[in-house]
Amino acid sequence: MANTPQSKKRARQNERRYAVNKARRSRIRTYLRKVEEAIASGDSAAAKDALRAAQPELMRGVTKGVMHKNTAARKMSRLSARVKTLG
Template structure:
């Protein structure tokens, strides 16, 4: 348990920040799940729309420090490759 006033304040701040970050991470995952479901559905148009909606959300997570920059880049790259594979038959 926090004893000093400073450590008590830090505990409160951490609690608030954790809640905010959890909400942001959840929101990002929801957008990514929508892209995954669109890809699984096989509809290229819906998947492309979902990807366009997910990209700014994922990048916002990077600027807020919820997701690492390279992690976001990797996720976008892999998702966009899968969406592109839907549109252009191999």
């Protein structure tokens, strides 16, 4: 357990950051799941709309430090390729 005032404050900050990052990650996963569901249903228009909505959310995760730039780029690339095959 933290002993010094500085380490106590750090522990509090870490808890807050953890909660914020967890919420952000969850939000990104929700957007990705919506794209996955649209692809699974075979609805090309819905998939494109969902992908368009997920893209800025993914990039926001990168700028906020929740995920690595290449991870987001890889996810976007794979999803867009799958949406493209729908039609």
